[in-house]
Amino acid sequence: AQKVTQAQTEISVVEKEDVTLDCVYETRDTTYYLFWYKQPPSGELVFLIRRNSFDEQNEISGRYSWNFQKSTSSFNFTITASQVVDSAVYFCALSESMDSSYKLIFGSGTRLLVRP
Amino acid sequence: GAVVSQHPSRVICKSGTSVKIECRSLDFQATTMFWYRQFPKQSLMLMATSNEGSKATYEQGVEKDKFLINHASLTLSTLTVTSAHPEDSSFYICSANRDSSYNEQFFGPGTRLTVL
Numbered sequence: 329a330q331k332v333t334q335a336q337t338e339i340s341v342v343e344k345e346d347v348t349l350d351c352v353y354e355t356r357d358t359t360y361y362l363f364w365y366k367q368p369p370s371g372e373l374v375f376l377i378r379r380n381s382f383d384e385q386n387e388i389s390g391r392y393s394w395n396f397q398k399s400t401s402s403f404n405f406t407i408t409a410s411q412v413v414d415s416a417v418y419f420c421a422l423s424e425s426m427d428s429s430y431k432l433i434f435g436s437g438t439r440l441l442v443r444p
Numbered sequence: 445g446a447v448v449s450q451h452p453s454r455v456i457c458k459s460g461t462s463v464k465i466e467c468r469s470l471d472f473q474a475t476t477m478f479w480y481r482q483f484p485k486q487s488l489m490l491m492a493t494s495n496e497g498s499k500a501t502y503e504q505g506v507e508k509d510k511f512l513i514n515h516a517s518l519t520l521s522t523l524t525v526t527s528a529h530p531e532d533s534s535f536y537i538c539s540a541n542r543d544s545s546y547n548e549q550f551f552g553p554g555t556r557l558t559v560l
Contacts, residue, residue: 429478
């Protein structure tokens with residue numbers, strides 16, 4: 329069965345620190361997609377990244393970077409030089425190609441608090 | 445592009461009444477829409493997958509007679525919470541898949557339902 333685990337419930341850092349949010353997934357599908365979303369206090373989900381299972385290249389976008397490791401079924405997210413505006417709940421999600429609807433399975437989320 | 449709206453953004457109702465929430469894809473056609481529920485400090489839980497012109501597919505444990513979903517057009521899906529009770533108070537979020545062959549969901553801003 330598919331499953332996404334975000335073991336870190338809450339993380340608190342001081343501004344300018346680097347922080348890594350962990351995501352571990354389970355799937356029997358060979359083709360799947362992994363996502364990260366940010367949910368600020370307003371509630372609206374903000375899309376950050378989508379990665380398919382055949383692309384293990386790490387990606388960097390500004391202060392954000394993602395490390396996809398199929399060998400450990402992990403898709404970790406790092407924020408460098410964190411800022412107060414990064415404070416939010418971050419969700420990792422999985423979608424399997426076997427499911428033609430492409431429904432998303434979300435992890436439990438990690439609440440990040442960046443203190444000034 | 446790829447904007448999804450929800451209406452209303454917030455609703456307060458009395459116990460026993462029915463509430464309808466609309467989800468619209470504003471600048472694209474969505475053959476598939478999804479409805480999620482999020483309780484405070486919890487993750488998003490998929491309630492149902494809505495396909496235009498056909499019956500919705502409900503996740504296990506979701507009462508289809510209580511949460512009526514209609515996807516009458518390629519740009520509109522509605523969720524009606526019938527005979528709402530305080531335990532139905534939650535944040536309801538919809539998403540729309542722009543292209544059935546491409547895994548890309550766009551999320552609405554959410555509707556906060558409070559049942560008194």
